[in-house]
Amino acid sequence: MSKLKIKSKNKxxxxxxxxxxxxxxxxxxxxxxxxxCRDSRTIRDWLSGAKPCPAWALRLIVLESRYMDALYRLQTPRAYESMHLARGMAANQQVNKAAIRLIS
Structure with a gap:
């Protein structure tokens, strides 16, 4: 299977x-x-036409707006999952300590 190539040579x-x-x-x-990852002055120059706007910046903005929800939804459950795991481990340790006290 061949790779998809961008046919436009415009920079x-x-x-x-x-x-x-x-x-x-x-x-x-x-x-x-x-x-x-540019200064806001550079963006204003691109928007006013004082400097040419690179095509990669347009692609990046389009991709960010298109997949923003999916990107940030993927990060949220992982953070919550690790937080719940940490709480669960702490709770298990407390239960184990209480059980050891009852046994001894």
Missing amino acids: FCFASEFEAARLMGGFSVESTAKIC
Whole structure:
């Protein structure tokens, strides 16, 4: 099976495309900067057209908005699961100590 390749060789996208993806995802300029690991001034330059917006940033914003719920829902149960396991282990240790006291 062959890999899917991106056919477009464009390294940049239009500022209007980036702005539309950002607004449809519901991201502010600051949150977009955090997602792209860039300064908010850079994002404002991309949006105003002062600097060309890289195509990877557009893809990243689209993917983040599309899969945001799935990504963050996966992290939540794991945190709760480890918390409950820790509480369960502590409760088991207390029960074991109480049982040892009753036996002796």
